[in-house]
Amino acid sequence: MSAAAEPDRPVVDVGPPAHGGHCVARLDGRVVFVRHALPGERVRLEITDRRSRFWRADAVEILDASADRVPSIWPEAGPGGVGGAELAHVALPAQRDWKRQVLADTLRRIGGEEVAADVAALEESAGAAVPPVAVLGDDDATDGLHTRTRVELTVDAEGRAGMFRFRSHKVLALQHMPLAHEAIAELALLGADSPWRRTWRPGARVEAIAPSSGPPLVLVDGEAASPRKGRRSGPPRRSVREVVPSAVGELAYRVAGAGFWQVHRHAPETLVSAVLSAAGELGGKRVLELYSGAGLLTLPLARSVGEDGAVVSIDGSEDAVRDARRNLHAYPNTVLGKARVDAASVREAAAFDELAAGVGGADVVVLDPPRAGAGTNVVTAVAELAPERVVLVACDPAALARDLEAARRNGYRVTALAPFDLFPHTHHFEIVATLTRR
CATH class of the missing domain: 2.40.50.140 (Nucleic acid-binding proteins)
Structure with missing residues (x-):
């Protein structure tokens, strides 16, 4: 027709x-x-x-x-449904090819032909414009299901947990969450018969966390809750323990339940490995880390530089910096600062006064900005420090393209690019880029 x-x-x-x-x-x-x-x-x-x-x-x-x-793995996220699984109808290998195509197109269209050519040159032997999107852990065996260790829900007017309809403020009650970790599914948060309904009220925000170590945690409007006892007394925030294997040994973290942590169960290990590999040999070097969060990357960086090296990290979230200080308390070779990441704070943090007797500059800079990217001013300030290499972690290909274009204008080009499928069945993915001076 x-x-x-x-x-x-x-x-x-x-x-x-x-x-x-x-x-x-x-x-x-x-x-x-x-x-x-x-x-x-x-x-x-x-x-x-x-x-x-x-x-x-x-x-x-x-x-x-x-x-x-393929048949959708989550029909409730189909047409007219909730957001959060827009590729649920696409076979996993095709999802990764989809993301590779989007990355290649975005690098060319937004980053420009020079950035696209730099990336294409990395993969000439493989015949691909950009590297393939890497699979995490056992995703192929599990069809990418049950990977999410953090889930956010909203309670509808009838007291049922759900999510917002795509591009809407209407809450749709859910019956299934196939992307959620098994430990979250076992909490029985969904449905009219959920024992949690006595715990929350319409409009409440529910966060379910399945840490790598210890039992799951449920927060209702920021307070720890139980289906039997209702909201618990005490402070409104609770922390969870996360354990991450790495090349520099097992890494242990305490993170506020409502704080930011990578949601895919294999993402922390994957990103730590990728960033350490991209950073190269770090023994005795000065590392500046921007957007450090709770210290996921700070801890392995601090171990890698050793006693003769130094790590200075800054983040704009007071809660995240508090977590990072708890996680890095045994490492005197680190300074953790709370500041908005901008050109001025980059220059000030790079002085390394507290650790290196006023010797300025940085050998390596690691950035893990939010979805909007670092931006031209921050990238320019980083380039002014003339580091040997820059490691940029990006969760949005358009923002990455803009940041790579700014880096190229300031004398740096991408020399390695590694995309990872941290968000199966969605259009999101993560990229770790290595930049060196031209």
């Missing part, structure tokens, strides 16, 4: 993937970003958002399916 025959449910041929979990299609010359589709498919659309420059739509009927389409 043609678009003209049924204007409210037009039919389109789906084009390539785009950043954000969509595919690109065209309808009467207009760009339409389509969710729940795959490249090469012919689908019937339901238009969900009309804007002057583009429309958004859901694929509500698949007329000609891709060979990479």
Whole structure:
């Protein structure tokens, strides 16, 4: 059926993937970003958002399916459902190829041809524009399910736990959470018969945490809770223990339950390994770490530099810095500062006054910024320090592309790139980039 025959449910041929979990299609010359589709498919659309420059739509009927389409692992996240699993209908290998294509396109379109050429040169022998997206742990054996150790829910007006409908403030009660760690699923948070309903009220924010060591923790509006005893008395925050194996030995952390920690069960180990490998030999060197959080990377960096080296880390969150200080208390070769990461704080932190008798500069800089990226001013300030190498951890390919373009303008180019599938069944992934002076 043609678009003209049924204007409210037009039919389109789906084009390539785009950043954000969509595919690109065209309808009467207009760009339409389509969710729940795959490249090469012919689908019937339901238009969900009309804007002057583009429309958004859901694929509500698949007329000609891709060979990479599989039954959705989470139908509740399908058209009209909750956000958080927009690739649930895509076979895992195809998901990783999707992400590789998005990374290559974003590096070229936003980073520019020079950045794209630098990355392409790294993989010429493999014949790929960017490296393949790496699998974590046993994801292939588990189909990428039960990987998330942190889940956030909201309680609807009837007291049932759920999530927001995509691009909406409406809470949809859930029956299943196939991405959640088994320990979270066993808590029985979902459904009308959940024993937790006596613990919370409509509109409450529920956080479920399955740490690598110890029992799971549930926070209701920031307070530790139990289905039998209701909210517990005492401080509104509780910490959990996380243990991460690494090349520098077992790493132990205490992290506030409501604090930030990588959600994939294999992500902490994967990122520690990737960052240490990218940083190279660190013995006796000065490392500046930006956006340090609770110290996931700070601890292995402090062990790696040894007594003759130094690590200075800064983060803008007081809670995160408090956690980091607890985790690094046995390492006098570290300084952990609470400050907004900007050009001024980068220059001040790089003085290393407390550890290196006023010797300025840094041999290695490690950055793990939030989704928005570090930004031109911070990247420029880092380049002014003239480190031997920069290790940049990014969770958004567009932000990474912007930061790599700024680094190239300031004399650095990417010499290694490693993407990781830390978020199966979503469009998100993580990238560790190594930059050296040109």
